[in-house]
Each structure stands twice: as structure tokens, then as C-alpha cells.
Amino acid sequence: MSVNFKQKPPVWFWIVAVIGLLWNVMGVNHYLQQAYNTERFRNMYSQEQLDIVASAPSWVTATFAIAVFTGFFGFVFILLRKKLGYALLLISLLGVIIQMSHILISGHASSIGMTIMILVFAVISVLIARLFKTKGWIK
Numbered sequence: 363m364s365v366n367f368k369q370k371p372p373v374w375f376w377i378v379a380v381i382g383l384l385w386n387v388m389g390v391n392h393y394l395q396q397a398y399n400t401e402r403f404r405n406m407y408s409q410e411q412l413d414i415v416a417s418a419p420s421w422v423t424a425t426f427a428i429a430v431f432t433g434f435f436g437f438v439f440i441l442l443r444k445k446l447g448y449a450l451l452l453i454s455l456l457g458v459i460i461q462m463s464h465i466l467i468s469g470h471a472s473s474i475g476m477t478i479m480i481l482v483f484a485v486i487s488v489l490i491a492r493l494f495k496t497k498g499w500i501k
Contacts, residue, residue: 369498371443382487383437386454389430397423422464429457433487440491445500448491451484458484 395403396415404412433454439447462481494500 371494371497371499375494375499376441378490379437379440382490383434383441385483386430386434386437390434393426393430397427419464422461425457425461425464429454429461429484432457433484436487436491440494440500443500445495447500448488448495451488451491455484455488 392403394400407415432450436447436450436454439445439450441447458480462477465477491500
């Protein structure tokens with residue numbers, strides 16, 4: 363079964379999708395640095411911040427992984443013009459909400475600005491993917 367893409371997306375579709383992909387590449391990179399406790403990761407944070415990360419429940423780390431990997435693959439599928447990208451971005455948003463809620467509730471948000479920016483970007487990603495789906499640019 364072939365997909366007929368009669369609705370050609372505008373240039374800004376591709377720009378937004380690439381920006382979303384790059385944002386999530388940074389998230390995947392940060393997750394991998396944290397998961398493998400790289401020297402670069404350790405150098406970015408104080409010992410207190412590293413202790414907080416190390417003491418986080420495993421489900422928080424799991425939601426971090428879910429959020430960044432589904433976000434990354436969500437934009438890969440958006441670029442392939444597949445509506446699966448929208449579903450993956452919804453899952454990513456759920457992961458972000460769970461992870462950031464724990465961070466905010468526990469009082470460990472070292473940068474409230476970044477925490478809010480991550481939440482806002484996840485919401486905007488879902489809204490823009492829904493627009494792409496509505497316009498027929500992803501099927």
C-alpha cells in the first residue's frame with residue numbers, strides 16, 4: 363500500500379522538523395552522557411548536582427530515556443512524513459511531564475528556566491506535529 367502525499371509541505375515544515383530533530387539529538391546525547399557517567403557529563407555539574415542525579419529513582423531515568431528517544435524518533439518519522447511521528451511525540455511529552463514533575467516536586471530543578479523550556483518545547487512539538495497531520499503533510 364503506497365501513501366499518496368498530495369499535500370506538499372512548505373519549506374518551514376522541513377526547517378521545524380530538522381530543528382525538532384536536532385533538539386532531541388541534544389537530549390539523547392545528554393541522556394547517554396548521564397547514563398554512561400562520562401567525564402564531560404561530570405564536568406558540567408557540581409558534586410551536589412551529580413549526587414542528585416545518582417540518587418534519582420530508576421523510573422525517572424527511564425522516563426528521561428523514553429522522552430528523548432521517542433522525541434528523536436518522532437521527528438525522524440515526521441521527516442519521513444509518517445503520522446507515527448505524532449504518536450511518538452505524544453509519548454515523549456508524557457515522559458517529559460513525568461520526569462519534570464518529579465524534578466520540580468522534589469525541588470531538584472537546578473535550572474528552572476531549562477526545565478520550563480523542555481516542557482514548553484515538548485508541548486510545542488506535539489502541537490506542531492498535530493498541525494502537520496491536520497494539513498496532510500504527514501500520513
